[in-house]
Amino acid sequence: MKVYKKEKPNPENKDWLKNTVHDYFNPVKEEKRSDLIADCITYVIDTANVRENNKKGLGLSTSRINSYKNLLKIIEKYQKGKNPFKVKDVDIRFGKNFLNWLINKQYYSESYARKKVDDLKTVCRDAEIDGIETSTQLNKVKGGKPQKEHIIYLxxxxxxxxxxxxxxxxxLQNARKWLLFGCHIGQRGSDLLKITESNFVIRQGLEVIELKQKKTGKNITIPILDKTKEILSNGLPRKISIQNLNNYFKEVCKVAGIDHPTKGSKILMVDKNGKEIPKDEKGNYIEKGVKRTITGIYPKHELISTHVCRRSFATNLYGTLPTALIMQITAHSTEKMFLKYIGKNSLDYAQQIADFYELQKIKKDKEPQLNVIKNVSSH
Structure with a gap:
């Protein structure tokens, strides 16, 4: 009777009573989510197709899904021989121990290890939305990016x-053409390699390249300058996979003598102690190991990849072209992100301002000085 008064069904709805009785004796049980970290990571992966991505659309990218799959493998390895970790276990102490294990026991790079901590925090926050208990310290668990990145550019x-x-x-001639072209339009390798003749258009009498960035989804318009025309005088370079292009870029720079000792990171095969495994004369590793990103001092050509194009474009134009205009092409969301990307700080700002005033002073000194000569009347 209470349900009838509440819902006030239409007399023509002949199935109302049957459905109401059925629902009463067969209540729908809400499935409660597991509070185990591994299960929560799996849940994110299994529901990836209905999750909002950074482009405000549905469906996480393949790289994002793979990132969570890698996190699941890492967590399973971390908790091996222990009781399965729960979401509420992720506090400051857990974060420090996990980060230490990633860097000093598994020999992951600092940036990758921090990224895994951030991924773990994201999983915990997702679980919290569904009512799963989390630590009151979760927001204070340290992930984030390293304070200093190794800025590699040409x-x-x-x-x-x-x-x-x-x-x-x-x-290598073809790879060099991609390299020079890329460094003059400032795009990621994935966007650079998908450029075709159809991307070259004329807008209001101006020759430009129009493309939609794969990572950000932003539409970018790049003016075609004389140097770009010179590089492409006999057409676009031939298509090639991004993996091969990374290797050929290194070869091109090696031939060109770009070998100055430079601090940076590269992927190496290492043993259980984090030591690089050498190769035999046939180029095969002498023992099994795991691939890790290792920071060290290397000839600069060994550190070059397709990402050098975007970084070189941004770095070389900084201080020459207004920052806002460079950001329109690199598609950085904020100036803070852009400056960090090219390794600039407040001191660089101060230097730019000082240079500006010095330039104004030089211009003023070069301006012709007009001396007013009074007319002297003769008597």
Whole structure:
């Protein structure tokens, strides 16, 4: 009777009573989610297709899903021989121990280890939305990016050196063309390699390249300058996979003598103690190991990848072109992100301001000085 008074069904709805009685004796039980970390990571992976992505659409990207799959493997390895960890266990102490294990026991790079901590925090917050208990310290667990990144880019002088180097190998000639072209339009490798003739258009009399960035989903318009035209004078370079292009970029820079000792990170095969495993004369590793990103001092050409294009473009134009205009092409959301990307800080700001005033002073000193000569009347 209470349900009838509450719902006030239409007399024509002949199935109301039957459905109401059925629902009363067969209540729908809400499935309660597990509070185990591994299960919560699996839940995120299993529901990836209905989750909002960073483009405000549905469905996480393949790389994002793979990131969670890697996190699941790492957590399963971390808790091996222990009781399965629960979401509420992720507090400051857990975060420190987990980060220490990732860096000092598994030999992951600091940036990757921090990223895994951030992924773990995201999983915990997702579980919290469904009522699963989390630690009151969760927001204070430290992940984030390292304070200092190794900024690897090619200077204008190095690009000129690469351009003028005599290269016979057609494959490396093609790779060099991609490298020079990429460094003059400032796009990621994935966006660079999908450019075709259809991306070249004329807007209001201006020749531009129009493309939609794969990672950000942003539409980018890049002016075609004289140098770009010179690089592409005989057409676009041939298509190639991004994996091969990474390797060929290193080869091109090696031939060009870009070998200055440079601090950076590269992927190496390491043993259980984190030591690099050498290769035999056939190029095969002498023992099994795991791939890890190791920071050290290497010849600069060994650190070059397709990402050098975007970084070189942004770094070389900083201070020459207004920052806001560079950001329109690199698609950085904030100036703070852009400056961190090219390794600039408040001191660089101060230097830029000082340079500006010095330039104004030089201009003023060069301006012709007009002396007013009074007319003297003769008597």
């Amino acid at each position: 200077s204008p002088q190095e690009l000129e050196k690469i351009e003028k180097t005599h290269i016979i190998n057609p494959t």
